[in-house]
Amino acid sequence: MAEIVVQNICKEFGDFTAVQSSSFRIEDGEFFMLLGPSGCGKTTTLRMIAGLELPTSGAIYIDGEEVGQKPASQRDIAFVFQMFALYPHMNVRNNISYPLISQRMPRAQVREKVAEVARILGIESILDRPVGGLSGGDRQRVALGRAIVRNPKCFLMDEPLGALDAEFREHMSEELKKLHDRMGATTVYVTHDQLEAMQMGDKIVVMNHGIIEQFGRPQDIYDKPATRFVAEFIGSPPMNFLKFHGSLEIDATNVTLHHQTMTVPALREPFDGDMIYGVRPEHIRLSDTSGYRGEIIATEYLGTTQIVTLKTPNGDVKARIAAEQSARVGETVGLEFNGATVTLFDSQSGRAILSALNEGVLSHG
Template identity: 75%
Template sequence: MAEIVIRNLRKEFGDFTAVQSSSFTIEDGEFFMLLGPSGCGKTTTLRMIAGLELPTSGDILIDGEEVSQKPATERDIAFVFQMFALYPHMNVRRNISYPLVSQGLPRAQVKAKVAEVARILGIEDILEKPVGGLSGGDRQRVALGRAIVREPKAFMMDEPLGALDAEFREHMAEELRALHDRMGATTVYVTHDQLEAMQMGDKIVVMNHGVIEQFGTPQDIYDKPATMFVADFIGSPAMNFLDARGTVAPGADHVMLGDVRAAIPEMREGASGEIVFGVRPEHVRLSDAAPYRGEVRAAEYLGTTQIVTVDTPAGEIKARIGSDQPARRGDKVGLEFNGRTVTLFSRETGKALRSAMNEDVFHG
């Protein structure tokens, strides 16, 4: 397997810039997620790493070799697509063995490798079946088997679970991550599903309009969002955003939400302009004694928890609370925020001024 280094990668299609000066490193053996909404540049980035698109500028290094202008056939990369891309006239065994047969490997070696891959994926019992009659999950396993059998330097996966139904997709995500852990393969995985990215990834790049908004571990991206876009895109429900009043001075430990003081992480540097107070729903508490008040507009029951939507003078707030707490439409409630869990943003730039969890300062 291999380390993949991306330096100032850019891709233009005529007047349209799909990817703008992206730089990041994918460690050897890492499960790496490219995450973002449709049209953000994640698939274009993946295709450039794989050699299916050549970059306008920038460098791609795979296992220390500069490959940015080399075709896919010279990169030793295996690709798994969303729509499986299997050969319908071949059975499972022939689909998996096709890359090895194309390379001219001896028949005995091909048979042994196919048997090993089938055992890893748990598909020994369907090797002689035609692929047309298989379930979506089994066809995806066959597509994975055809990629694995080559033992490439890295795997590129473009929303490989997107065609499966929701329940089975979650199961296959667990299987795919377990398979990755057994093989120790360098994997680059594209998805628009933030839950999938958080569940499977070692590291995540969040992209928007061709720009990397943030790069880090799932926990860092969730706890310390670098931009309002990331805070809104990651999490379900998304982070609450409230307009704060006034200038935040160096050393400040609160902002004003209307006429009420709300605690924040202590500011090492001051901030002016329009300040946005961000807090995740699970860090909002309902309390009769809290001075910041609102009216319950809706309560969504989710079993052990519920999502309560509260209208306040500074905007709508969603709180994730226990389902045993009373919260009915029309109730007047108080809201509490733990300052350690708050992130402040600049409305002008959309960037975080002070992170949640009381540690990092982000500069625009």
């Protein structure tokens, strides 16, 4: 397997810039997620790593070798597509063995490798079946088998579970993670599903409009978002955003929301202007003793918890509370925020004031 290093790659299609000066490092054996909404540049980035697109500028290293301008056939990678890309006229066995046969590997060795991959993926019973009659999950396993059998330096996957229904998708994401852990394979995985990225990834790059918004471990990205976009994109429901104006000094630990003092982590630099107080729904508590009040305008029961929407002087917020806790529409209640978990954002730029200097957060200049 291999380390992948991407340095300042840019991809332009005429006047349109799909990827802007992006850099990151994928460690050997990592499960690495490229996450973002449709059109953010994540698939274009993956295709440049694969050699299916050549970068306009920048460099790509796989296992220490600069491959940015080399075609896919010279990069020793395996690509798994969303729509499986299987050969419909071949059975499962022939689909998996085709890459090895193309390399003129001895047939005895081909049979041995196909049997080993089928055992790993649990598809031994369908090796002689045509791929056309298989379920989506089985076809995806066959596509994975065809990639695994070559033992490449790295695996690149473009939303490989996107065509599956929700239940099968969850099952296959667990299977993919187990497979990765067993093989220790360097894997780059594109998805627009933030839950999938958080569950499966060792590291995540969050992209938006061709720019890397943040790069880091899932927990760091969730707890310390670098931008308002990341805070809103990661989490369900997303982070709450309360607008206010203030002047804060270095090491300030309090802000004022509608005449109420709220605690925040100590600031590392002074700030004056319009800010956004960001807090996750699970870090809000309904409290009779709090002077910061909100009116309950909606409740959503989720089994073990409920989501309560409240109207406050600084904007609507959603709180995740216990299912058995009383919360009636029209009721006015006090709100307490866990100050240690708060992120302050610059209202104009959307950049985090508190977390912008944390490890894993990239500066865009």
